[in-house]
Amino acid sequence: MSDFDGLTWSQAEQRAAQGDAACMRELGEQLADRHAEAVRQVRECERQLAHVVRVLALTPGRDSLGHLLQLLDEKRPSTGSRPLLPFVASLLAEHHQVADLAATVFERRAQDHLDELRDCLFHELVLRGVETDAFPALRSWVIVRPGWHALAWLPVHRRGLESGADFPTRSINGSSYGVPSQLPVEGRVDPPTPRKSERFALRDMATTDVHESIVAAVQAGEWGDHGAWVFLLDEAVPPERMPALLPTLPMQCVDGLGPTDRFEIAVRPLDAIWRLLFDTASMGGMFDSGVHGAYGRLWAWRSIAGLSGAPAGASAGEVEHRARQSTWFHFEADTDWFHGDIDSDYGIAALSPDRRRIAVLAATDTD
Missing domain, CATH: 1.20.5 (Single alpha-helices involved in coiled-coils or other helix-helix interfaces)
Known part of the structure; x- marks a missing residue:
């Protein structure tokens, strides 16, 4: 025509x-x-x-930082389905000197659009063990940052359970990362087989808000599937009964589990559970790069809050206190729901301090 x-x-x-x-x-x-x-x-x-932004972000020095900030501020580029600034913040924390970052990124101009970058970068640095109080620009950021931002809920100093956070390794031409979700050898409390097949008359009591809180890290990492359940018991259950109890609970992730099918479980410290959730959110699943360090930190804490039964609106300190009083388990099972692929399936269970609440998160990254 x-x-x-x-x-x-x-x-x-x-x-x-x-x-x-x-x-x-x-x-x-x-x-x-x-x-x-x-x-x-x-x-x-x-x-x-995306490649140009990556090269600028990975090139050390204040000159490259200045040009990168100008590009991000003036053009506000978008390079895909995931937000760009959390990714850039993660690259900067990995490849630049803290002094250079404090002197350039945190030199806030009134009319720029980079507060999201600063917020993400601040938490990336915190997770990497940077003593932010030693840098005036970082110390003052806590005062001037937007208080309404979701990341403002997070602790301004690294907590003990966060000290083992994992990070990807990035270069101009590639990345290396993965979520190590395999069940460890230490802490194993596998129940004897054959197991009892009796199922308890319990109902999932998770509200919508609690369910969303528990699965926050898995949803952020866009894993293939997930489930969350909360059971309230009439009487206290000692931790040593949990390995036998969990396979009998009415959960899709253990449906069809026979008395001799594999069910492996370990008692885990809180920091190991937090790290697994952080890896899940920050580095994502097989076909996703995750939400990176700052938001990975937030969603890991959110999942810990839901699993531990922390009240709505609890501070990070309150969440940690309750979580440390809980007993944590990491489990795997041979069922149709779980697929058994390496680093692609896991289950987490939390027994409350009063031993009458069991919260479970199951995640799989296999379609």
């Missing part, structure tokens, strides 16, 4: 009214082709833009 570029909505409607359906089909085909090409060009531009 020679008049394609000048065709207006009214002309299109007129031709349709005249019964020129062939013309409309040809127009649709050409529009579809143009759209496909435009999408291809946009994706290619996003890919190249």
Whole structure:
């Protein structure tokens, strides 16, 4: 059609009214082709833009930092489905001197749009053990940062349970990371087989808010599937009974588990559970890069809060106190729900301090 570029909505409607359906089909085909090409060009531009941002972020020195900040502030680029600034913050924390970051990134200008970058970078540095109080710009950021931001809930200093956080290794041309979810040898309390197949008359008591809290880290990491359950018991259950009790609970993740099928479980310290949740959220599943350190920290804490039964609105200190009083378990099972692939399945169970509440999170990254 020679008049394609000048065709207006009214002309299109007129031709349709005249019964020129062939013309409309040809127009649709050409529009579809143009759209496909435009999408291809946009994706290619996003890919190249992401590479340029990555190179700038991985190039040490205040000069590269200055140009990167100018690009991010003035153009506010988008390079994919995940937000860009948390990723950039993670790269900066990995590859730049803290003094350079404090002197450039945290030199806040009133009209810039980089507070999200600063917030994420601050928590990336905290997780890496940086003594933020030693840098005036970082110390003052806690005072001037937006108090409404979700990350403002997090502790401004690294807590003991966070000291073993894992991070990916990135270069200009690639990345190396993974979520080590395999059951450890230490702490194993596997129940004897054959196990009793009796099921308890319990109901999942998780409210919508509690369920969303428990699965926060897995959802953030976009794993393949997940489940969460909370059971309230009439009487206290000692921790040593948990290995026999868990496989009998009415949960999809253990449906079909026979008395001799594999069910392995270990008592785990809180820091190991937090690290597993942090890895899940921050580094993501097989086909995802996760939400990176700052938001991975937030969602790991959120899952710990839900699993431990911390009250709504609890501070990080209150969540940690309750979580440390709970007993934590890491388990795996041979069921249809779990797939048994390495580093792709895990279950977490938390027994409350009064021994009358059991919260469970199950995650799988296999379709």
